[in-house]
Amino acid sequence: MMTKHWTRWLGGVVAAATLVLSAGAAQAAGGWTASPATGVSGPISSSSDTDAWALGTSGFAHWNGSTWQQIAAPNGIGRVNAFATRGPADAWAVGRVSATGYRISNPQISHWNGSEWSISTSPAISGRRAGLNSAAAVGASDAWAVGSDGRFALVEHWDGTSWNRITVPAPATDDFFSSTLGAVSARSASDIWAVGTWGHLSSAPDSLYALHYDGTSWSVVPMAQTGSLSNSNAPVANGVVAIAANDVWMVGNQGNFGTPLTLTEHWDGSKWAIVPSPFDHGSNSSNSISSGALAAVTARGSNDVWAGGNSFTFTDGDPAGVYSALLIHWDGTRWTQAPAPTTGTNNSIQGLATTPGAHIIWATNAGSPNLLTHP
16 A cells, blocks of 8 residues: 655755756646656645645755745654745754654654754653654644654644643543554644544444544544454544635545545534545456555635545556556545646655635645645
């Protein structure tokens, strides 16, 4: 399976260097443009048409409105899972760094002050695969990061002075073993959503759940469940975008270890509901398998939402299969697949970001080209 394939280990110092002189390219069917940019990958976040961050060749990549530049990552940086960008002098990168012990790691947070990245002091947490998966910045003294402490959901908050762990309610009181949060989206300081999964003490498969912050406290909001029969096809929440108080989307997949199927859920102000999407059901024949998974979501409005990930096709005689970039669009009525201007057999959309004002959408790709744009 090829979801969230974009994370990578970064190390050392990288000198700033111009990466690409132009973001333009030929227009592709469906509105997406293949960019000639190289060395731009993974999670992506944008605060304006002249400010965006992504992973770089061996550090970070920054868009200044005309060029993509390679920017040094701080010494000791680990795996970066997400960026949250507020402006040219205020951006956050969150993820995890290895610690002593088998698969033991610590959450890690880094900050950009306009001239350099530095690792920020954050709560000392260590656990199996402990780390942060997503971040959202509301203001200079108000940012959030979510993930796992190794067993339970982890929520951290920046108050302008320090990062602190925030206690959040457990998703259940009975049959509860573990929980994790995969994504967070902030519409305002008093309307923030986080989504994830929780595990059972019994043999039941993982369940989806959401947390909502109203400006004062976090509360659990039940989500629709997929009806998974085992943990081999349990759901995974990879992305969330809050558009309005009654309009929030979660995207991910069902089938973390088996054949994945795309998964989208919508909050209408009163409940979460699963919405049909391309590749959300098995499409197998005697000699082929087709599947899909979603890694990210962004929106320009209620009737203009994009989600991205990959589809996978396996046929007899081609044991490696083909990974294709998957871009789907919500027009207010249904999800439809849009053509992606990619080449090769190993493509996957890793990150999506919409600039404020909705002038451009960025999409990073694991294959070729590295970067796509949509006007």
